[in-house]
Amino acid sequence: MERLYYKLPYVKEFDGTVKECREGKKGRYEVILDKTAFFPEGGGQPGDTGLLDQARVLDTKEKDGQVIHFTDKFLEPGTTVHGVLDWEKRFENMQGHSGEHILTGLIHKTYGYDNVGFHMGSEEITIDFNGVVEPEMLAALEVEANKIVSANIPFLVSCPSKEELEQMEYRSKKELTGEVRIITIPGVDVCACCGTHVERSGEVGIIKVLGMINYKGGVRISMLCGMPAFRKLNGYEKQIGELSVLLSAKQEKIVETVAKLKGENQEKDMKLNKLYQTMFETKAEGYPVSSQPLVVFEKDLEPVQIRQLCTMLYEKNKGNVVVVCSQKGDTFQYAAGSSSVDMKVFSKTLNGLLNGRGGGSSLMAQGTFQAEAEAIESAVKANA
Numbered sequence: 324m325e326r327l328y329y330k331l332p333y334v335k336e337f338d339g340t341v342k343e344c345r346e347g348k349k350g351r352y353e354v355i356l357d358k359t360a361f362f363p364e365g366g367g368q369p370g371d372t373g374l375l376d377q378a379r380v381l382d383t384k385e386k387d388g389q390v391i392h393f394t395d396k397f398l399e400p401g402t403t404v405h406g407v408l409d410w411e412k413r414f415e416n417m418q419g420h421s422g423e424h425i426l427t428g429l430i431h432k433t434y435g436y437d438n439v440g441f442h443m444g445s446e447e448i449t450i451d452f453n454g455v456v457e458p459e460m461l462a463a464l465e466v467e468a469n470k471i472v473s474a475n476i477p478f479l480v481s482c483p484s485k486e487e488l489e490q491m492e493y494r495s496k497k498e499l500t501g502e503v504r505i506i507t508i509p510g511v512d513v514c515a516c517c518g519t520h521v522e523r524s525g526e527v528g529i530i531k532v533l534g535m536i537n538y539k540g541g542v543r544i545s546m547l548c549g550m551p552a553f554r555k556l557n558g559y560e561k562q563i564g565e566l567s568v569l570l571s572a573k574q575e576k577i578v579e580t581v582a583k584l585k586g587e588n589q590e591k592d593m594k595l596n597k598l599y600q601t602m603f604e605t606k607a608e609g610y611p612v613s614s615q616p617l618v619v620f621e622k623d624l625e626p627v628q629i630r631q632l633c634t635m636l637y638e639k640n641k642g643n644v645v646v647v648c649s650q651k652g653d654t655f656q657y658a659a660g661s662s663s664v665d666m667k668v669f670s671k672t673l674n675g676l677l678n679g680r681g682g683g684s685s686l687m688a689q690g691t692f693q694a695e696a697e698a699i700e701s702a703v704k705a706n707a
């Protein structure tokens with residue numbers, strides 16, 4: 324079987340003869356051709372999609388040395404079919420894969436780390452390394468990678484003999500059987516790879532790092548290249564534009580403006596809490612000191628305020644158990660506090676009776692009840 328994608332990765336259309344077509348899983352057919360330009364999933368690069376005559380190629384995978392096209396229609400063995408790749412998608416995969424080699428090559432050169440995981444998703448490409456990369460160094464290597472893109476360096480493909488391979492220095496050196504393809508970016512990287520690549524680095528367009536997290540003792544870097552990177556950055560730009568309008572701030576002042584708003588908000592919260600404190604103190608004066616349970620109903624309080632009022636009431640001994648409930652829709656949010664009864668046990672009992680959720684410490688519990696006010700009141704009185 325002829326692999327046209329290796330001869331020339333830019334083959335978008337071709338004619339091939341159907342050698343086999345068998346019924347597979349989920350109503351799909353598995354088609355084998357005498358030659359194909361469809362790249363089968365491998366080495367982190369997704370399989371190609373497209374058309375074989377009227378049949379949609381949903382995925383392409385390699386099995387037992389054969390390229391299997393998963394189609395939605397039966398294709399008669401012996402007939403010639405016209406194949407058309409979803410070229411935009413495949414070219415974006417080439418941009419991403421080649422960009423990955425550039426960045427990985429630079430990281431390998433700098434740190435000696437290996438790429439231990441590579442995945443090309445629809446939203447981002449992730450690369451895992453078996454060591455820690457400093458963010459400042461990654462930023463510098465990202466710039467370097469884009470300079471290599473601009474320099475329009477060729478990607479060279481070779482298939483050295485076993486003896487030649489033994490003498491060679493390259494990434495992903497494993498005991499591989501059969502032909503090993505070596506992708507060389509002169510001065511940047513030499514790597515064994517089964518994927519499809521652009522002919523020159525300029526076609527990658529842009530290499531954009533999107534983030535880095537610690538992962539399995541090393542790091543996972545997410546990135547995008549070419550058109551997918553452009554779309555992502557376009558989306559960010561749109562969001563920044565919308566934020567700028569919402570905040571009535573210039574784009575370059577957005578962070579400053581949000582930080583300022585956050586500060587102002589915190590200040591308002593503090594003022595509001597002080598007001599609530601004063602209001603709750605006045606409210607608490609209205610309740611006599613008692614060794615009986617006390618249930619208080621409020622409306623639209625935040626959980627922090629419910630807790631604030633509850634704490635104040637039980638600390639002032641306005642009840643052996645104090646439950647403050649605040650209605651929000653058809654739910655009551657509650658805080659239950661006591662210095663004599665275990666609130667962990669108490670809240671568990673009440674949750675069971677009142678379709679409730681939540682818990683807490685022996686002094687205070689918080690959660691929600693889905694019950695009528697009367698039911699809450701009698702359940703508290705019966706169990707406190």
Ligand SMILES: [Zn+2]
Pocket residue numbers: 366420424515516517518
């Ligand atoms: Zn590769």
